[in-house]
Amino acid sequence: MEKPRxxxxxxxxxxxxxxxxxxxxxxxxxxxxxGSGLLLYGCSDDDDMNPDPMPPGEVFDLGSGDxxxxxxxxxxxQLEAAFYTNVLDGSYWAGANAEEKRILEDLYDHExxxxxxxxxxxxxxxxxxxxxxxxxxxxxxxxxxxxDSVLGTARVLEDTGxxxxxxxxxxxxxxxxxxxxxxxxxxxxxxAAAIRSIYLESDTAFAGDDIIDSNGLDLAKDxxxxxxxxxxxxxxxxxxxxxxxxx
Amino acid sequence: MDxxxxxxxxxxxxxxxxxxxxxxxxxxxxxxxxxxxxVAVPFGLASTSGKAxxxxxxxxxxxxxxxxxxxxxLEAEFYIKALDSGVLPSGxxxxxxxxQISKHxxxxxxxxxxxxxxxSIDSPEFDFTAGGAFDPFNPNNDMAYAQLLALAQAFExxxxxxxxxxxxxxxxxxxxxxxxxxxxxxxxxASEIRRLxxxxxxxxxxxxxxxWITLNNRGPGMPEATQAVYDGxxxxxxxxxxxxxxxGFSAEAVSQSYDxxxxxEVAQQIAGLFIASNDG
Numbered sequence: 001m002e003k004p005r006x007x008x009x010x011x012x013x014x015x016x017x018x019x020x021x022x023x024x025x026x027x028x029x030x031x032x033x034x035g036s037g038l039l040l041y042g043c044s045d046d047d048d049m050n051p052d053p054m055p056p057g058e059v060f061d062l063g064s065g066d067x068x069x070x071x072x073x074x075x076x077x078q079l080e081a082a083f084y085t086n087v088l089d090g091s092y093w094a095g096a097n098a099e100e101k102r103i104l105e106d107l108y109d110h111e112x113x114x115x116x117x118x119x120x121x122x123x124x125x126x127x128x129x130x131x132x133x134x135x136x137x138x139x140x141x142x143x144x145x146x147x148d149s150v151l152g153t154a155r156v157l158e159d160t161g162x163x164x165x166x167x168x169x170x171x172x173x174x175x176x177x178x179x180x181x182x183x184x185x186x187x188x189x190x191x192a193a194a195i196r197s198i199y200l201e202s203d204t205a206f207a208g209d210d211i212i213d214s215n216g217l218d219l220a221k222d223x224x225x226x227x228x229x230x231x232x233x234x235x236x237x238x239x240x241x242x243x244x245x246x247x
Numbered sequence: 248m249d250x251x252x253x254x255x256x257x258x259x260x261x262x263x264x265x266x267x268x269x270x271x272x273x274x275x276x277x278x279x280x281x282x283x284x285x286v287a288v289p290f291g292l293a294s295t296s297g298k299a300x301x302x303x304x305x306x307x308x309x310x311x312x313x314x315x316x317x318x319x320x321l322e323a324e325f326y327i328k329a330l331d332s333g334v335l336p337s338g339x340x341x342x343x344x345x346x347q348i349s350k351h352x353x354x355x356x357x358x359x360x361x362x363x364x365x366x367s368i369d370s371p372e373f374d375f376t377a378g379g380a381f382d383p384f385n386p387n388n389d390m391a392y393a394q395l396l397a398l399a400q401a402f403e404x405x406x407x408x409x410x411x412x413x414x415x416x417x418x419x420x421x422x423x424x425x426x427x428x429x430x431x432x433x434x435x436x437a438s439e440i441r442r443l444x445x446x447x448x449x450x451x452x453x454x455x456x457x458x459w460i461t462l463n464n465r466g467p468g469m470p471e472a473t474q475a476v477y478d479g480x481x482x483x484x485x486x487x488x489x490x491x492x493x494x495g496f497s498a499e500a501v502s503q504s505y506d507x508x509x510x511x512e513v514a515q516q517i518a519g520l521f522i523a524s525n526d527g
Contacts, residue, residue, distance in 0.1 A: 098452040106457060109500040116494045121486050166427045175415045180485060182411040182430065183505040187459060189434035190506075194458040197439055203343035206439040207351065207432055216354030217428035218435070 063130050064244035066174050067122060071132040072223050072245060073181070074118035076164055079235060080157050081115040082137045084108035087154070090144025100151075103194050107154070110191070114184055121180075136237040151199035156233075158192035159211060161185075163219035164226045171223075171246040189218065222247075308420045309366050311413035314511050315426065316359040318409055320370040321518050322402050323352040328375065329399070332384035334391040341396075344443055348399070348436050355429055362422060374523035380472075393468070396444040400466065401473040403437035405509070405517050406430075408476070412508035434506070441466055459503045475517060479507050 062071040084107050087093050093104055122131045143149040165185035172178045193206035202208060211219050221229075223245050230236060326349035335341045360367045375383055375398070383394040410430035417423040438458035445456030450467040462481040465473050483491045483501040490501045509517075 099457070102452060102454060103457050106454075106459065106500070106503060109496055110459075110504040113490060113494050113496055113501055113504040117485055117488070117490060120488055120493055124486070124488075162431050166424065166431055169414070169427045170423050175418060176486070178414050178418060179411065179508060180505075182414050182427070183485070183507065185427065185431055186407050186411065186434035186506040187504055189431035190438035190458045193435035193438035194442065197442060197458075203340045204347040206344070207347060207435040212351060212432055212435075214354060215358045215425075216351035216432055217358070217425055218431040220424050220428050 060133060060238075060240040062132065062240060062242045062245060063126070065246060066172055066177055067126045067130055068242070068245045069168050069171050069223075070118055070122045070125070070177065071130075072168065072227075072242065073165070073184075074115065074122060074132050075135060075236075075240070076161060076226070076230070077111055077115040077118055078132075078135050079137065079230065080111040080161060081108070082135075083139060083142075083153065083157055083235070084111055086139050086142070086144055087150055090150065092145050092147050092150050096147070100198055103198065104150075104154070107158075107191055107195075110187060132240065133238070135240075137235050138237050139235060141234060148199075151195060154195045155192070155199055158188055158195055159219065160226060160229060161188040162192050163221040164223070166218060166220035167222045167226065173246075307416040308422060309363070310511070311416040311426075312359055312363050312422060313366065313368050314413060314514060315410060315429070316356065316363065316368060317371065318402075318406050318514065318518055319352055319355040319359055321373060321521060322406065323349070323356045324370070324373055325375060325398065325402060326352055328384050329395050332391070332395075333386045334384060334388075334395055336392075341443060341447070344439055345399075348403075348440075351432055351436070355432075358425070358429075362425070372523040373521050375521055377520050392447070396440065396447060397468075397470055397473065400437065400440045400444060400469065401476050401517075403433055403440055404460070404476050405514060406433040407437055407506055408509040409511070409514035411506065412510055412514065414508075444468065454499075460506065461499050462502045475513075479509070482507050 062068045062075070084104065087104055088108050093101060096104070119131065142153050162185060165181050165188060169178055169181055169185075172181065196205040196208065199205075200208070207218075223242060227242055326345055329335065330342070330345055330349055335345060375381065381394050381398070382388040383391050383398055385391050388394075407430060410426055410433060414423065414426065414430075417426050441456055441458050442451070445451050445453055445467060448468045450456050453467045455461050455464045455466045460477060460480045463474070463477040463479065465471075465477045481498070481502050482505070483489055483498050485505055490496070490504075491498050494501065
């Protein structure tokens with residue numbers, strides 16, 4: 001374990017009627033001062049977990065430069081795609097009204113398409129060994145039979161996607177990648193508005209004062225902040241590091 | 248004037264009967280075949296007649312921000328006038344949505360003016376009738392509400408595409424991130440307006456009304472005159488890869504997954520339709 005690793009604290013997931021009380025979610029601490037290290041750390045105490053796609057002892061690092069940022073986006077798109085895959089397998093979606101059903105089905109399509117795009121794009125721009133492996137996820141804290149749980153999680157993921165792309169744009173060096181990131185982020189923002197619109201009560205939630213500031217600017221967060229927040233969800237099981245991303 | 252030729256088309260297609268009565272009023276436009284030929288032109292190309300933007304010949308980033316400011320002036324004034332018009336149903340969702348968007352567009356104006364500093368430009372004089380073609384702020388116009396919704400959607404989707412098209416000109420500047428932050432707000436607006444329009448015309452479950460753009464489809468009830476705002480959105484090739492072939496998903500789904508940019512020139516042409524003068 002020579003790799004710089006940040007402190008990992010175990011915290012219990014927020015109680016929910018469907019949550020497995022045995023499940024511990026891991027929360028990363030001390031990110032701000034650990035400029036050299038970020039680790040999404042899985043529930044290693046579970047013996048029934050599938051084996052890591054990486055060889056033992058090796059933790060994938062997202063890499064540097066544009067490839068690192070593309071891997072970062074690929075990780076987020078994998079997360080979103082996996083989430084909506086679970087949504088469409090769940091009983092809430094099966095019984096949802098026509099509008100909600102269509103919206104979630106479209107979001108599934110879009111996120112899977114984004115995921116597959118990044119997989120191909122990174123593969124075309126880097127060695128095979130530099131392409132982020134397929135990540136494993138754990139959505140046991142989400143109740144896919146429950147509208148609030150599904151739409152509430154979707155809202156967080158879509159707003160996070162918008163904030164992530166907005167914050168990563170300046171880190172890209174290649175204009176074509178910036179344009180493609182722009183093509184995707186506005187679709188994520190359309191998603192976020194739609195989910196907020198159907199889920200939250202307020203007529204102004206689609207671009208609510210909770211996310212849009214007094215200058216009329218949307219969220220923008222750097223990769224370290226986003227990866228910390230994503231780590232806190234407990235959704236990502238596969239470990240990876242982000243030690244070399246551009247700052 | 249070319250703009251007049253598509254007057255009738257800028258009405259909700261779901262309100263055909265009312266549109267017909269308007270046609271009768273406009274005897275000079277009685278020749279439908281002739282008019283149909285004209286509406287192929289509208290939003291994009293009708294406005295090349297010297298209504299250029301007052302842009303200083305500074306660097307690319309300055310020009311990009313000046314274009315953005317002009318579009319924000321257009322949107323900000325539009326929403327203020329829409330809210331003052333009495334056309335929107337009072338106290339309903341539409342009014343709340345327009346209020347929220349208005350707040351953002353006015354904030355964008357101030358933000359860009361400040362950012363541009365000495366390079367800031369004054370607002371052009373806008374003509375939201377586009378030379379008499381529309382009458383969106385007139386409560387006595389049966390089509391006013393539909394026109395307000397259609398114009399809002401067209402302006403928002405134009406804004407999304409225009410900011411995206413200028414991102415490259417802002418690379419390496421302190422303005423890139425704020426421009427991206429405005430860009431995604433415009434996309435949130437565009438998504439909401441599309442669903443609001445659908446709700447008003449009872450098309451909520453229409454697959455083209457959920458908040459994203461399918462192929463180059465402008466959405467149910469959207470006037471043909473706005474088609475230039477959506478041309479090119481049908482693209483399915485990203486990074487040189489045809490994603491329909493690569494993923495097995497439909498062209499509809501792939502096109503929805505990516506919003507396409509427009510050039511500054513096209514953005515100016517679309518916005519120029521609503522610019523009355525060039526004294527900015």
